[in-house]
Amino acid sequence: MKKYSKKNSVLIIKFGGLGDFILSIDSFYSIRQHHKNENLILLTEKFYSEIAEKTGWFEKVITINRSLFYVSDRRQIKKKINLLDIKKVYDLQTSKRSSSYFNLFNENNIEWSGIVKGCSHFHGNPNRDNLHTVDRFHDQLKFANVKKFFKPDLDWLLQPIDKKILPNNFALIVPGGSAKRKYKRWSPKIYISIAKTLIKKNIIPLLIGSNDEKDLCNYICRCVPKAQNCCNNFNIFQLAYLGKKSKIVIGNDTGPMHLFAKVGKNIFVLFTKHSNPDICRPKGKNVYIFKEENITKLFKSLERKINYC
Numbered sequence: 001m002k003k004y005s006k007k008n009s010v011l012i013i014k015f016g017g018l019g020d021f022i023l024s025i026d027s028f029y030s031i032r033q034h035h036k037n038e039n040l041i042l043l044t045e046k047f048y049s050e051i052a053e054k055t056g057w058f059e060k061v062i063t064i065n066r067s068l069f070y071v072s073d074r075r076q077i078k079k080k081i082n083l084l085d086i087k088k089v090y091d092l093q094t095s096k097r098s099s100s101y102f103n104l105f106n107e108n109n110i111e112w113s114g115i116v117k118g119c120s121h122f123h124g125n126p127n128r129d130n131l132h133t134v135d136r137f138h139d140q141l142k143f144a145n146v147k148k149f150f151k152p153d154l155d156w157l158l159q160p161i162d163k164k165i166l167p168n169n170f171a172l173i174v175p176g177g178s179a180k181r182k183y184k185r186w187s188p189k190i191y192i193s194i195a196k197t198l199i200k201k202n203i204i205p206l207l208i209g210s211n212d213e214k215d216l217c218n219y220i221c222r223c224v225p226k227a228q229n230c231c232n233n234f235n236i237f238q239l240a241y242l243g244k245k246s247k248i249v250i251g252n253d254t255g256p257m258h259l260f261a262k263v264g265k266n267i268f269v270l271f272t273k274h275s276n277p278d279i280c281r282p283k284g285k286n287v288y289i290f291k292e293e294n295i296t297k298l299f300k301s302l303e304r305k306i307n308y309c
Contacts, residue, residue: 008039011042011089013098014042015044015045018258019258024137025055027149031141033148040058041062041081042060043077049063055152064076073097089105091113114140121144125139132281157263158263159237169203170206171203171204172248173208173227174208174209174252175207175213176209179212183274184254184274186252186292201307204226204228206242207229209231210232236259239260240260240263243262248302253281257282261283262284266286267282270298271289271291
């Protein structure tokens with residue numbers, strides 16, 4: 001890690017959901033490569049601080065508690081960041097909230113990449129809202145003179161798990177998702193059928209989720225006794241390791257699927273009509289997207305992939 005010095009710092013702003021944060025990783029790394037001689041600072045929330053610090057790309061990771069009132073955010077920023085140290089800001093959040101921070105930096109003649117009219121590097125693509133998140137980030141960075149994009153090595157993301165506690169052959173199932181967005185979940189009956197299909201092929205389903213999804217996972221396990229409920233059993237780095245080692249990962253459009261898409265193979269992501277995969281699907285090798293009307297296609301593809309495992 002380079003020594004932190006004044007007058008030579010670049011700030012990235014990124015909050016959001018887990019999936020959106022994971023989709024930002026390549027952009028973080030590309031900005032790091034573009035600013036090799038500057039100190040790179042990330043402004044985010046506490047949940048992501050450990051991930052950001054583990055990358056080794058940032059001289060500082062600064063967290064704030066976002067408030068209903070944007071003025072509280074600005075007070076925290078003024079308290080935690082010496083604005084005179086900053087030469088450029090990349091606002092990758094590009095929300096009303098993050099745009100409200102602009103005047104703090106503009107008062108100090110700091111360059112700004114974002115969607116605030118009048119900023120030095122305005123992302124003026126009128127089609128930006130129709131771009132996939134990753135493509136939108138890359139397009140924004142091009143407007144900010146970051147022309148080269150890099151795929152980072154992600155070994156730092158993996159925390160090995162004792163093989164003795166894992167089945168020899170396993171798949172990950174993510175049947176839940178945000179409690180606030182249950183409309184993005186496929187029916188538990190589909191996941192019960194998926195789990196039974198895996199069991200027939202001697203692949204043990206490990207059900208992944210948070211406390212909010214324990215009851216859902218317990219229900220599936222009661223219907224498929226050989227499935228294992230692993231809700232809250234692993235941290236995010238252990239989950240990444242599981243994603244890399246699993247035969248198949250199947251789940252709804254939810255944050256952990258973006259993590260698995262970064263490191264795993266045979267990633268099946270199930271979308272409802274309430275979200276658009278063209279804009280927010282997980283990115284990675286061997287990622288397959290299915291919509292609710294494609295259930296037959298889903299099971300045919302699943303059978304084929306299992307046979308190749």
